[in-house]
Amino acid sequence: MAQTTLLAIVNPLSGTASVQKKQQWIEFLLKIAVDAGFTPEARFTTHPGHATELATDAVRQGIRRVVIIGGDGTMNETARALLNTQTALGIVPVGSGNGLARHLKLPLNPKKAIERAIHGRPVVIDSGRINEHAFFCTTGIGFDAYVAQEFARQPIRGLPTYIRTTYRAFWNYQPATYEIDGKPQSLFSLTVANAGQFGNNAWIAPHANVADGLLDVCLLKPFPRSAVGLLAWRLFNKTLDQSNYLTVRPARSVVVKGAGPLLIHVDGEPLLLDTDTATVQVVPSSLLVIR
Numbered sequence: 001m002a003q004t005t006l007l008a009i010v011n012p013l014s015g016t017a018s019v020q021k022k023q024q025w026i027e028f029l030l031k032i033a034v035d036a037g038f039t040p041e042a043r044f045t046t047h048p049g050h051a052t053e054l055a056t057d058a059v060r061q062g063i064r065r066v067v068i069i070g071g072d073g074t075m076n077e078t079a080r081a082l083l084n085t086q087t088a089l090g091i092v093p094v095g096s097g098n099g100l101a102r103h104l105k106l107p108l109n110p111k112k113a114i115e116r117a118i119h120g121r122p123v124v125i126d127s128g129r130i131n132e133h134a135f136f137c138t139t140g141i142g143f144d145a146y147v148a149q150e151f152a153r154q155p156i157r158g159l160p161t162y163i164r165t166t167y168r169a170f171w172n173y174q175p176a177t178y179e180i181d182g183k184p185q186s187l188f189s190l191t192v193a194n195a196g197q198f199g200n201n202a203w204i205a206p207h208a209n210v211a212d213g214l215l216d217v218c219l220l221k222p223f224p225r226s227a228v229g230l231l232a233w234r235l236f237n238k239t240l241d242q243s244n245y246l247t248v249r250p251a252r253s254v255v256v257k258g259a260g261p262l263l264i265h266v267d268g269e270p271l272l273l274d275t276d277t278a279t280v281q282v283v284p285s286s287l288l289v290i291r
């Protein structure tokens, strides 16, 4: 049997599309990949972390292109196995947020995204690291992480659930004080952005560049409830950096210390650290992505 040269990793649970729909996208992908000269193979993930296992195997086998059909969680699990390798990541964004794909201006239509993932060329981008965890889009502490935790508890994913969860979280959430590079600061949230948005065109760092060797450290101060409408408008209008409540600082690294074990998110997936301190660092030119 011919050696596989392209692996598709498909999360059956990403976003709101049915498994039958994803099966149709797989068939389309296999067909155009063969037409383009690849020997493709597709695998559904069966458990959290499976995408990392499949991508690690793909690298070991010398496969040079791994295409995900999924959201930012699947993207992260796959991309972390491709870090500093010659294997490029193709993205077919069918998740709830699709932050990295939107930042990179990849097609959001699945068939067009598949064509891009097969015919596009690899470019090199930076990634970030929060303690030992890799991220490619954003990581965060405070409100972002709280929303990620609440969203992960919902039985149904997709944008409407995300909006409902964020709205409810806003009323329950209390800002906290953190030490940022040794300086105490009361914050609503701290986001460290490699790409500029959380997903769904919610731009926390409008000028972020995935290939500049820097991360954008975004500090959002606590704000009165009366300001939420304008802040939300600015978030989606790509002008949040013009708000007096937000400071964006490009940096290679930042150290955050909280009052106890830190709840963070990594590309939208929540994670409770077993330490009160997080060191966030850029890893320049560490991932090949198909554009």
Ligand SMILES: Nc1ncnc2c1ncn2[C@@H]1O[C@H](COP(=O)(O)OP(=O)(O)OP(=O)(O)O)[C@@H](O)[C@H]1O
Pocket (backbone or CB within 6 Å): 011, 012, 013, 014, 015, 016, 045, 046, 047, 048, 049, 050, 070, 071, 072, 073, 074, 075, 077, 094, 095, 096, 097, 098, 099, 157, 158, 199, 267, 268, 269
């Ligand atoms: N078969 C599976 N069963 C349960 N969980 C899975 C399975 N396969 C993957 N996962 C988990 O599903 C999580 C969410 O997937 P993904 O990010 O692709 O979709 P999403 O959350 O809808 O999109 P986005 O991250 O863009 O909001 C991943 O972090 C992964 O660990």
